[in-house]
Each structure stands twice: as structure tokens, then as C-alpha cells.
Amino acid sequence: MENRSFVTISGHSKENILYLIEMAKQFEKCTNRNLLQGKIVATLFFEPSTRTRLSFETAANRLGARVIGFTDPKVTSSSKGESLKDTIMMVSNYADVIVMRHYLEGAAKYASEITNTPIVNAGDGAHQHPSQTLLDLYSIWKTQGTLENLNIVLAGDLKYGRTVHSLIMAMRHFNPTFHFIAPKELEMPEEYKLYCHEHHIKYTEHTEFNEKSIADADIIYMTRVQRERFTDLMEYEKMKNIYILRNEMLNCTRPNVRILHPLPRVNEINYDVDDNPKAYYFQQAQNGLYARQAILCDVLGITLNDVINDMKDKS
Amino acid sequence: MSENKQELQVAALKDGTVIDHIPCDKLFMVVQILGLEDMTNNITIGFNLDSKKLGKKGIIKIANKFFSDDEINRISIVAPHSKLNIIRDYEVIEKREVQMPDVLVGIVKCINPKCITNNEPMKTIFHVVDKDKCVVRCHYCDKEQVRNEIKII
Known part of the structure; x- marks a missing residue:
């Protein structure tokens, strides 16, 4: 049996990414479906993540599936020393698809190799978070009308921010120009710059975050600068007020620019930006629902045609 | 002699x-x-x-x-x-x-302590990225390591 697991975005072809985006679009048109009626979706959260879990569970519920799972590994056998393999084998007997979040890197890939039940990676440590990437791509596509030839500013913590790393890899098909803006301590790791070279992705690097550095952007992708990442807290105190996006900085930006953020934000986007039509982070989170509906359907073998025909039946 | x-x-x-x-x-x-x-x-x-x-x-x-x-x-x-x-x-x-194979199964230990292979009873898998420089990449967590970092299980 072909395992249709969704564990990483970097392996997806351009066609496949556009296909999933098209499917997400269909779900945005009509969200409540019964495409997964009779199916059981297991959400195994070995590490708590309220936002991602709620988004996946909402997606499952709006597709007519039922949801089982746990939100905290403390209440499961893994706290008794059960291996991941045993947990996955056990749950495979019950569920049609397993959505899993794990604190260990590579956990989802391993799970997908030991069971025929499709696995959806809802984040594995600092490694991958592909459903976040798909919703980021969908948000970019929706606000810009295309994924091709865009100017994308990535600002904040580029060292540990897995969402920005996955985004770079997924965008390689679409000829982007990236602008990495980060303090020295949190600059883009060498391996991703090397990845850009290998895939002929254009990028520039800056440490200054100001009106000038965002003037040409089509997308400004903000990430949180976390206090615990700094060895020198003096440095953190200096940095935390530099990498803040304020409303007045947006005056000279392009009219089509949109501000994205994987959320939760702390103080890197000032609250006065929220009412600016260029702010898009809350809609972005909503797009997560449609992206995850598309992912759940795809791993369960439901095609774009099925989704389109299902809507015709409704109207 | x-x-x-x-x-x-x-x-x-x-x-x-x-x-x-x-x-x-x-x-x-x-x-x-x-x-x-x-x-x-x-x-x-x-x-x-x-x-x-x-x-x-x-x-x-x-x-x-x-x-x-x-x-x-x-x-x-x-x-x-x-x-x-x-x-x-x-x-x-x-x-x-001897020839460097493309894949190494159950030989090399991953240097990433948060890799699943260091926490589950399972075999490691490494892809050889560069045969000359001996760069290998973990199949699970994608972490790369070079020859002098490599530890044998």
C-alpha cells in the first residue's frame, strides 16, 4: 500500500504544492463538508500545542470526521516508558489517520515508516512543521495572486525559526528573492544559505530593520525574538526593541505587501499594526484551517476532483 | 627484509x-x-x-x-x-x-541528541551526501555530520 503521509514539505514538487493550494481554496469556498464522514482522526500531541491541535481538530470536525487523541503525553503510556513505535502501532489499529506532534526530530518520518496508516506531521521538534508551511504558502498565494518572483522579507529569529527554514525550501520552485533580517546571534544558519546557493535562490542579509529594509517587500514574515535564545541578556535588551514592526514603518511599503507571522507574537509586531489592512497574521491563522483540511483529505486519498464534485452536489 | x-x-x-x-x-x-x-x-x-x-x-x-x-x-x-x-x-x-555506499544503515550514531534515533530502539539510516569529504545526513532529522564527528554505534 502506498503511504500518503505528510511529514515534510521539502520533498513536494511544485505541482503538488499548487495542487494542495488549489484544494485549500476549495475548502475556503465551502468549509463544512462530509468528505471524511465515518473516518477517525487521531491527534497525538506528545508536546502540547494548543493552536495547531485546535486547527487540525477543527479541520477534521468540519470534514465530518471524528477525533480521538491526547493533548498531553503525561496522561499516556509514553510517560510509563512506552516507545513511540508501540504507541503508533496501537493507535494505527483505531484511527484512519494520525496527526502527531512530537518533541523529537524525525519522529513523524519514523512513524510513517512503521505503519500503513497515514501520518501527518504537526511539528517534530525544531525540525519540520509542514502544515504551517502550506498555510504560509496558501496565504502568500492568496494575497499576491501568485507564488512566483516575490520579494520576501524574513525578520527576527532566523536561526531557530523552523517556519522560515521550511518556507525557504518550499519557495525554491518559485524564483523568490529573500531578505534575511536578523541580529548577528540569530542570523540565518550557514546550511540554509548553502541551500539557497544550491537552488539558485537569491538572498540578501541585513542586521538593520527599518523602513528602508522593508520598502520593496511583497511579504514581510515576522518571527519572535526569544529571550532564552540569547547568551548575553544585554544583547537581548538591545535587540528586542529593534526588531519590532510599527505601523508608521509601513507608510512607504508597497500597496500589495502583507505581514505574516506564525503566531504567537509577543512584542515584535506592535498592536497598532493590527488595524492596518496590510496586517494579515490573523487571516493567515484562519487559512491554516483550509490548508489542514486539504492535507487531511490528501493523505486519505481524496482528490481535488472529489472535493470539487462534492461542492457541486451541494449547490 | x-x-x-x-x-x-x-x-x-x-x-x-x-x-x-x-x-x-x-x-x-x-x-x-x-x-x-x-x-x-x-x-x-x-x-x-x-x-x-x-x-x-x-x-x-x-x-x-x-x-x-x-x-x-x-x-x-x-x-x-x-x-x-x-x-x-x-x-x-x-x-x-572499499567503496563508500550511498546509504549507511545501523552504523553511525546521530550527533543530534534530539533526534528520534537516539531515543527509540531503532536502526539509524544515513545518506552519504559527499563521498569525498565523507558528509552524511541523518535520514530522520536531516542533521549533517562530517567524518571527524562520526561516532559508530
Whole structure:
């Protein structure tokens, strides 16, 4: 049996990414479906993540599936020393698809190799978070009308921010120009710059975050600068007020620019930006629902045609 | 004279395999990778022997043992330029160099403590990214490591 697991975005072809985006679009048109009626979706959260879990569970519920799972590994056998393999084998007997979040890197890939039940990676440590990437791509596509030839500013913590790393890899098909803006301590790791070279992705690097550095952007992708990442807290105190996006900085930006953020934000986007039509982070989170509906359907073998025909039946 | 003696020792094997030109500091890793501790064959291990190429080298002679490519290529990760002599009836019938395989299963330990392979009872899998520089990438967490970082399980 072909395992249709969704564990990483970097392996997806351009066609496949556009296909999933098209499917997400269909779900945005009509969200409540019964495409997964009779199916059981297991959400195994070995590490708590309220936002991602709620988004996946909402997606499952709006597709007519039922949801089982746990939100905290403390209440499961893994706290008794059960291996991941045993947990996955056990749950495979019950569920049609397993959505899993794990604190260990590579956990989802391993799970997908030991069971025929499709696995959806809802984040594995600092490694991958592909459903976040798909919703980021969908948000970019929706606000810009295309994924091709865009100017994308990535600002904040580029060292540990897995969402920005996955985004770079997924965008390689679409000829982007990236602008990495980060303090020295949190600059883009060498391996991703090397990845850009290998895939002929254009990028520039800056440490200054100001009106000038965002003037040409089509997308400004903000990430949180976390206090615990700094060895020198003096440095953190200096940095935390530099990498803040304020409303007045947006005056000279392009009219089509949109501000994205994987959320939760702390103080890197000032609250006065929220009412600016260029702010898009809350809609972005909503797009997560449609992206995850598309992912759940795809791993369960439901095609774009099925989704389109299902809507015709409704109207 | 001493050169001759070494030749003689090699030739003294009736049937089996001689692994030559092993860097001294990697000799016992090679022993471990090939699982020689668990063999009942007659095995000679030479350590700190003189070598024109390496200065000092290690050598292993295993009687009545003929490795498959998959078995022997596992040592390429620590001793990439080792030479293999296949002996039958006191004659060297084949000489070859070990080849770096594309995939290493159950040999290398991942350096990432948060990798699933370091926390589950499972085999590691590494993809060889660069055979010359000996760069390997973990199949699970994608972390890359180079030769001097590599630890054998």
C-alpha cells in the first residue's frame, strides 16, 4: 500500500504544492463538508500545542470526521516508558489517520515508516512543521495572486525559526528573492544559505530593520525574538526593541505587501499594526484551517476532483 | 627484509581476506564495525606496521572469510582508502578498494541528541551526501555530520 503521509514539505514538487493550494481554496469556498464522514482522526500531541491541535481538530470536525487523541503525553503510556513505535502501532489499529506532534526530530518520518496508516506531521521538534508551511504558502498565494518572483522579507529569529527554514525550501520552485533580517546571534544558519546557493535562490542579509529594509517587500514574515535564545541578556535588551514592526514603518511599503507571522507574537509586531489592512497574521491563522483540511483529505486519498464534485452536489 | 616478512605473513593465509592500509587510529573501529569480536575464524590483527603510504598502518587478516560488498563497504566511513586482498589457496586472486555506499544503515550514531534515533530502539539510516569529504545526513532529522564527528554505534 502506498503511504500518503505528510511529514515534510521539502520533498513536494511544485505541482503538488499548487495542487494542495488549489484544494485549500476549495475548502475556503465551502468549509463544512462530509468528505471524511465515518473516518477517525487521531491527534497525538506528545508536546502540547494548543493552536495547531485546535486547527487540525477543527479541520477534521468540519470534514465530518471524528477525533480521538491526547493533548498531553503525561496522561499516556509514553510517560510509563512506552516507545513511540508501540504507541503508533496501537493507535494505527483505531484511527484512519494520525496527526502527531512530537518533541523529537524525525519522529513523524519514523512513524510513517512503521505503519500503513497515514501520518501527518504537526511539528517534530525544531525540525519540520509542514502544515504551517502550506498555510504560509496558501496565504502568500492568496494575497499576491501568485507564488512566483516575490520579494520576501524574513525578520527576527532566523536561526531557530523552523517556519522560515521550511518556507525557504518550499519557495525554491518559485524564483523568490529573500531578505534575511536578523541580529548577528540569530542570523540565518550557514546550511540554509548553502541551500539557497544550491537552488539558485537569491538572498540578501541585513542586521538593520527599518523602513528602508522593508520598502520593496511583497511579504514581510515576522518571527519572535526569544529571550532564552540569547547568551548575553544585554544583547537581548538591545535587540528586542529593534526588531519590532510599527505601523508608521509601513507608510512607504508597497500597496500589495502583507505581514505574516506564525503566531504567537509577543512584542515584535506592535498592536497598532493590527488595524492596518496590510496586517494579515490573523487571516493567515484562519487559512491554516483550509490548508489542514486539504492535507487531511490528501493523505486519505481524496482528490481535488472529489472535493470539487462534492461542492457541486451541494449547490 | 621486513617488507618481505610482511608480504610473507599476508601470503601465509591459505583462504580468506586481508584488509590492508587501515589508518592506525581507525583499526579498532574497523574491528568493531565488522563485528570481528564475535567471529570464530582465525584472525590476525596487525597494529602500527610500517607503511610507505601512511607511515604506520593497520592490517587485518581473516581466514576463510569473504565479505560481501555491503558488509565490507561499511568500513569506508572510517577507513575510506583501505585495500582488500582476497586470497584463495595462498594466491591473491582479487584486489579492490572499499567503496563508500550511498546509504549507511545501523552504523553511525546521530550527533543530534534530539533526534528520534537516539531515543527509540531503532536502526539509524544515513545518506552519504559527499563521498569525498565523507558528509552524511541523518535520514530522520536531516542533521549533517562530517567524518571527524562520526561516532559508530
